[in-house]
Amino acid sequence: MERTQAGESVLSRAVRIIEAFAPGEDWLTVTELAARTGLPLPTVSRMVSELALHGWLERDAARRVRLGVRLWEVSVRSSPALGLREAAMPVLEDLHAQIRQHAQLGVLRGNEVLFLERLSAPRAVVNYTRIAGRLSLHASSAGLVLLAHAEPDLQERILAAPLKAYTPATPTDEGQLRRILATIRQTGSVHCPGYLHPDVAGVAAPVMRGREAVAALSVVVPNAPEARGYEPLLRMAAAAVSRRLDGGTTFTQ
Amino acid sequence: MERTQAGESVLSRAVRIIEAFAPGEDWLTVTELAARTGLPLPTVSRMVSELALHGWLERDAARRVRLGVRLWEVSVRSSPALGLREAAMPVLEDLHAQIRQHAQLGVLRGNEVLFLERLSAPRAVVNYTRIAGRLSLHASSAGLVLLAHAEPDLQERILAAPLKAYTPATPTDEGQLRRILATIRQTGSVHCPGYLHPDVAGVAAPVMRGREAVAALSVVVPNAPEARGYEPLLRMAAAAVSRRLDGGTTFTQ
Structure with a gap:
C-alpha cells in the first residue's frame, strides 16, 4: 500500500473522507471535509475528484460534496x-x-x-x-x-x-x-x-x-x-x- | 493520487475490488477477486487486509471475503x-x-x-x-x-x-x-x-x-x-x- 509521509495509506484517507459524513448528513464542502478528517485541502480535493469519477461521491454546482447513489447501490446489493x-x-x-x-x-x-x-x-x-x-x-x-x-x-x-x-x-x-x-x-x-x-x-x-x-x-x-x-x-x-x-x-x- | 506502474490509482483499485461483488453475492475468495478485477493476487490480498481493518470488508475462517456491515452502515446512513x-x-x-x-x-x-x-x-x-x-x-x-x-x-x-x-x-x-x-x-x-x-x-x-x-x-x-x-x-x-x-x-x- 502506498503511504504518504504521515504514514497513512491513500486507502485509509479515502475511508476517512467517506466516513466523515455523519448520519443523515447530506452536503459538505471540501473545506468541511478537510477540517473533519485533518487532511490537507488539496489532498481532500484530489481524492473527492477521483471518488466522484467512480460515482462514490457526487458534487453539485456549488462544489459541495455528498455520498453518491452508486456507493449506496454497491454496498446494499451485496x-x-x-x-x-x-x-x-x-x-x-x-x-x-x-x-x-x-x-x-x-x-x-x-x-x-x-x-x-x-x-x-x-x-x-x-x-x-x-x-x-x-x-x-x-x-x-x-x-x-x-x-x-x-x-x-x-x-x-x-x-x-x-x-x-x-x-x-x-x-x-x-x-x-x-x-x-x-x-x-x-x-x-x-x-x-x-x-x-x-x-x-x-x-x-x-x-x-x-x-x-x-x-x-x-x-x-x-x-x-x-x-x-x-x-x-x-x-x-x-x-x-x-x-x-x-x-x-x-x-x- | 499515488499511481502504480500500470497507471491506475490505489483508490481506483479499491473501488474495483468492492464493485467486484455482484448483486446478491456473498463470499468471494481473494483468487476470485483477483480474477475479476485483473489485479495481481498480492495486491488484492494487501488491499483486502486494509479494507478489513476498516470493517469495509469482512473475512471468515476460510479467508473468504465479503462486504462489511460497516460499509453498508456508512453508505446508507447519509x-x-x-x-x-x-x-x-x-x-x-x-x-x-x-x-x-x-x-x-x-x-x-x-x-x-x-x-x-x-x-x-x-x-x-x-x-x-x-x-x-x-x-x-x-x-x-x-x-x-x-x-x-x-x-x-x-x-x-x-x-x-x-x-x-x-x-x-x-x-x-x-x-x-x-x-x-x-x-x-x-x-x-x-x-x-x-x-x-x-x-x-x-x-x-x-x-x-x-x-x-x-x-x-x-x-x-x-x-x-x-x-x-x-x-x-x-x-x-x-x-x-x-x-x-x-x-x-x-x-x-
Whole structure:
C-alpha cells in the first residue's frame, strides 16, 4: 500500500473522507471535509475528484460534496445485512400492521445496536432510531436483548462502564441491569418503559439462530400500561424470523 | 493520487475490488477477486487486509471475503437515496397493503432503473426486482415511466439501441415504444402485461418534482385483466409521494 509521509495509506484517507459524513448528513464542502478528517485541502480535493469519477461521491454546482447513489447501490446489493433484512421484512410488516407505531430490526455492532430497518406510522411516537443509526445497549429494548445474549466479555465491559441516564428511568445501576438481562434470558423479551424518553416504551425480543442472538426485533410505542402486553407479540414475531432464517439465508454476524 | 506502474490509482483499485461483488453475492475468495478485477493476487490480498481493518470488508475462517456491515452502515446512513425512500415508504406500505403483491420504488440511473426499495408479500408473483437491483428501461413499468420523462437524448439513445425481448410481449419496436411513452406522458401511468415474464404485469406511475420525474412507484402483480385497473391507484400513490417530497426532503437526482 502506498503511504504518504504521515504514514497513512491513500486507502485509509479515502475511508476517512467517506466516513466523515455523519448520519443523515447530506452536503459538505471540501473545506468541511478537510477540517473533519485533518487532511490537507488539496489532498481532500484530489481524492473527492477521483471518488466522484467512480460515482462514490457526487458534487453539485456549488462544489459541495455528498455520498453518491452508486456507493449506496454497491454496498446494499451485496450486503450481509440484506439477507437478514429480507428474512425479517414480512414479519416486520405484519408487526407494524398490528402495532401501527415503529417496528424495527437491529443487530449488535461493537458496543451498540445498529438498526438495519425501520417501519414507521405517520403519527407514531417520537423515536431516536434511524435506518443505519445506532443506540446504546443498556438504554434501548433492542440493545438489551442483544446484550443479554452477548459474549460475557462484552456484558462485563458494558456493566463496568459509566452508563448514560437518558431519563430517570434509564437503568444505569449494575445490579439492576444484571437482573434485567437475567429476566430477558428467562422470558425471551423485554419491556423498557421510558428508558430513552419519558413518553415512550420499547419492547423487544431476540431473533435466535441456535443459541446465538443474531438480531433483535423491537417496537417503539407510547409509554402506557398496555405496552407490557406486547411482549408475547414480539416473542412470536422474533420466533417467526428465526424460523425463516433457518430456511436458508446466508446472513451470519 | 499515488499511481502504480500500470497507471491506475490505489483508490481506483479499491473501488474495483468492492464493485467486484455482484448483486446478491456473498463470499468471494481473494483468487476470485483477483480474477475479476485483473489485479495481481498480492495486491488484492494487501488491499483486502486494509479494507478489513476498516470493517469495509469482512473475512471468515476460510479467508473468504465479503462486504462489511460497516460499509453498508456508512453508505446508507447519509445516502441521498434515504430521503426519497423515507418520503415514499408510508405510501409504499399503504400500496402494498392494498395490492398484497410487490410494491417498489425506483430511480433512473444511467440507462436503467435502480430499485431503492421493495415490499413483497410471501406468496407474491415472480419478480426480478431486488433492492439495489436494476432493470431495463424499455421492459419494466418503472423504467418506462422514467424514460417517458427523461432527457430527449436518453430517450433517443434507448430507442436507437437493439432492445432485448424478454417475452414476445416486450416492446422492442421503436414506433410502439414512442406510442407507449407518449401515452404515459398523457395519462401519468403505464400497464405492462407480460413484458418481463408472461405471468406477470407491472403497473407504474412517476413521482414528480415540478416537471422532473425523480422516481417511479410500481407494483408487480399477476398478468390478469384487472391489473390495468390498478393504474389510478398507482397515480394516486405517486402523487402522494410527490406531495410529501414538496414537504421538504433534500433528495435531488
